[in-house]
Amino acid sequence: MDLFFFSLFAFIALICAVNVVLQKHPISSALSLVGVMGSLAVLYLLLGAEFVAMAQVIVYAGAVMVLFIFVIMLLNAGIEEHRGRSWIAKLLGFPAFVALLGLLCWFVQRFFPNTGFVKFGDFTGGGAQEIGYALFTEYLLPFEVTSVLILIAIIGAIVLARKELD
Amino acid sequence: MDPSQALEMLKNGVPTSWYLTLSALLFSIGVAGFMIRRNIITVFMCIELMLNAVNLSFIAFAHQHKQVSGHLFTFFVMVVAAAEAAVGLAIILTVFKNRSTLNIDEINTLKN
Numbered sequence: 001m002d003l004f005f006f007s008l009f010a011f012i013a014l015i016c017a018v019n020v021v022l023q024k025h026p027i028s029s030a031l032s033l034v035g036v037m038g039s040l041a042v043l044y045l046l047l048g049a050e051f052v053a054m055a056q057v058i059v060y061a062g063a064v065m066v067l068f069i070f071v072i073m074l075l076n077a078g079i080e081e082h083r084g085r086s087w088i089a090k091l092l093g094f095p096a097f098v099a100l101l102g103l104l105c106w107f108v109q110r111f112f113p114n115t116g117f118v119k120f121g122d123f124t125g126g127g128a129q130e131i132g133y134a135l136f137t138e139y140l141l142p143f144e145v146t147s148v149l150i151l152i153a154i155i156g157a158i159v160l161a162r163k164e165l166d
Numbered sequence: 167m168d169p170s171q172a173l174e175m176l177k178n179g180v181p182t183s184w185y186l187t188l189s190a191l192l193f194s195i196g197v198a199g200f201m202i203r204r205n206i207i208t209v210f211m212c213i214e215l216m217l218n219a220v221n222l223s224f225i226a227f228a229h230q231h232k233q234v235s236g237h238l239f240t241f242f243v244m245v246v247a248a249a250e251a252a253v254g255l256a257i258i259l260t261v262f263k264n265r266s267t268l269n270i271d272e273i274n275t276l277k278n
Contacts, residue, residue, distance in 0.1 A: 002179045002180050003179075003180055006180045006185075010184075010188045014188070017192050017196070017215060020195075020208075020211060020212065021198060021202070021203065026208050029208050033214065036218060040221070043185070043188075044222075044225055049225045049240070051237065052221075052225060052240050052241065052244075056221075056244070059244050060214075063248060064214065064248055064251045068251070068255070071207065071255045072207055075207075075262050077205065080204050080208070101191055101194055104190045105187050105190070109183055109187065112182070112183040112186055115181060115186070115230055117179035117182070118179045118180045118182055119180075125234045131234060134238055135241075139238050142242060149245070149246070149249055150249055153253050156253050157255075157256040161259050
């Protein structure tokens with residue numbers, strides 16, 4: 001069952017990721033990216049990370065992608081035009097990329113051979129309670145610094161995107 | 167090993183290295199998209215794809231070591247990604263207001 005769910009959602013994630021890159025229109029890329037994020041959320045659940053899976057759906061597939069789609073619609077981004085690339089890039093790009101992916105798979109399988117198995121229910125330390133406990137004890141300082149970071153980001157976004165007032 | 171032995175092993179679940187492989191593949195696809203796409207918004211989406219791929223390997227290692235730290239790193243990466251998306255999209259809006267283009271080939275000077 002684990003194998004079935006992993007294969008299904010890994011397949012969906014890979015197809016959607018390739019679609020993000022290959023689609024000509026930014027809206028299609030954005031919707032494919034939502035597919036990647038949704039299937040990654042399921043994989044997080046399989047790995048016992050319930051809180052992160054929920055945060056993934058709410059923050060990434062919800063908030064960040066809405067922001068992306070909002071900007072795409074605001075700027076009326078259309079199909080991107082393709083300039084000519086050098087013939088060597090056209091000829092060798094795709095085979096070299098596939099070779100790189102194959103090499104990467106071989107590398108990971110070769111150097112992480114006995115990493116144990118992922119079975120649903122093996123690890124139950126990823127709920128909101130455990131995350132919250134670790135966040136407010138061991139990782140309190142990073143957590144507080146994060147709030148400052150978000151404040152800076154909000155102010156920066158407002159300053160960058162506002163209309164110039166005369 | 168022979169196939170029946172491998173099948174027996176897969177009854178225990180999925181090897182963690184498969185998750186790491188998936189993460190590496192997603193990251194490479196993100197890098198490829200970053201390099202071949204010309205629309206600045208799509209390039210930005212490819213960066214998000216790379217961040218997601220790294221998050222997956224954080225979670226996989228957290229499961230392997232049975233520790234919650236990996237989840238917290240993922241949490242912080244998500245927060246930084248959300249902040250980055252807000253600021254980055256504001257920058258894209260400003261660039262579009264000044265240059266009226268989203269093609270990164272045409273946005274190649276700092277001063278217009």
